[in-house]
Amino acid sequence: MTNVAHSQYIAPNPARETGFLGTGNQAGVMLGSKYELGGSKLLASSVDRGWRSTVTAEVRRHEDLHCTAFVQQVNEVIIALSGSAKIRRRADGPEQKFLSRPGSACICPRGVAVKYLHIHSGSLDMLHLYLPQNLFGNLECPDDSPADSGLMYTGGFYDPLVQHIGLAIAEELQAENAAGRIVLDSLALALAARMLQHYTRQNPKKFSGSFIDGKTAGALDRARLNRVLEFMYQNLGADIALEELASVACLSVYHFARAFKMATGSAPFQYFTDLRVSRAKVLLTDPNMTVEDIAFAIGFSSGTNFARAFKKSVGVSPTQYRNAH
Known part of the structure; x- marks a missing residue:
């Protein structure tokens, strides 16, 4: 992943809300701004691929990332692609502390007040997927306020289907030409469906x-x-x-x-x-x-x-x- 990203994307552009992605943010807002401020390196972005899909993706390298308190502005799924590092993060509940390796995943829902996020003691290339706030019309979102989306704030889990979808999207980021909107949309919808089935608090x-x-x-x-x-x-x-x-x-x-x-x-x-x-x-x-x-x-x-x-x-x-x- 690393060599391909370096050879194809000399100066990647960070993902931003375009006004049509439905993340709940105003047009122009950088979706991964906390990583930029925290010191991660952007390796690849769907912006540079010209994707017209509803899924927005970045690959970032985290070696010594330290983010102070922030309110998560977008539904985000993160999947480790290569490397390993320790992750410590906390929202309202107890601290989540784990060693992240390829295939491990995290969910950070829109509206969660995160107290801190630290990635250290190693190097991780991670795929960051930014999803619509209503997960393709499946969640109730009455307005654009960063309200609780109903998804779980969880990290360090291994889900074969989530990993498979993430690798497929990462492959499209590396491909010379994207497979097409319907393929990317289908991968994003499959990921959203998995979130809804297994990673919500099941509040009707x-x-x-x-x-x-x-x-x-x-x-x-x-x-x-x-x-x-x-x-x-x-x-x-x-x-x-x-x-x-x-x-x-x-x-x-x-x-x-x-x-x-x-x-x-x-x-x-x-x-x-x-x-x-x-x-x-x-x-x-x-x-x-x-x-x-x-x-x-x-x-x-x-x-x-x-x-x-x-x-x-x-x-x-x-x-x-x-x-x-």
Whole structure:
């Protein structure tokens, strides 16, 4: 992670609220300002990748970080990528003290009054994920005040799914070109769903009506499914967002993603990728189109991303498939 970050991002730009991320902050506010003030080093940022997704990510190196009291302004999930160091932090409860190694995670919810945060006795490269204050419409957020979000303030835990999602997002930060909005949105939604399922205080008043409906609803009905599938077919070459698909179905993002998978057996991004790959198989029979041409025709940001998705789905590279057919 370190060498790639240094070679690709000479001067990373810190993540800021754009006015559309929904973190609850005013546009221009630096989301990781406490780390800047505390002395951490920014290695990579989704700002430099041009992500248009609802997830915002940074990779920072912490070697001797000392943050005094602050009120957390954004829902944040932190995952250690490499190295090791001791972490001491405290909010209202007892001090949380642990040795952080690759895979360990922390949650710092919006609205928590943190008394101190110290990272010392080592070096850690950590992925910092900044999420919307309502976790994609699943938490009640009546205004922009830094009120208690309902998430747990916890650290030093190991959750295989959280680690897997974090590594996938970190991989996208390193990739030459991002995989696309629907993939990044899906990773962010999966992370938010994990937070809601296992890392909230389960206060019913904190959950939105759309979240409760999404948990209890069944599969997407045929009419909505047909509308969504038609939208997918018509936009195979576009960089669509998960929110756009949910809007077509007239549902919240969380509700839609659950209902779509129940109806089709696949997550929306996987189904959309499979449609693109099926179209690519047809285009690969045209000798006048290069692999790069096909990649752009079906909405991939590069031939590399297309080849990666195609091989994952089909088992061979686009060139190998073309030669065999």
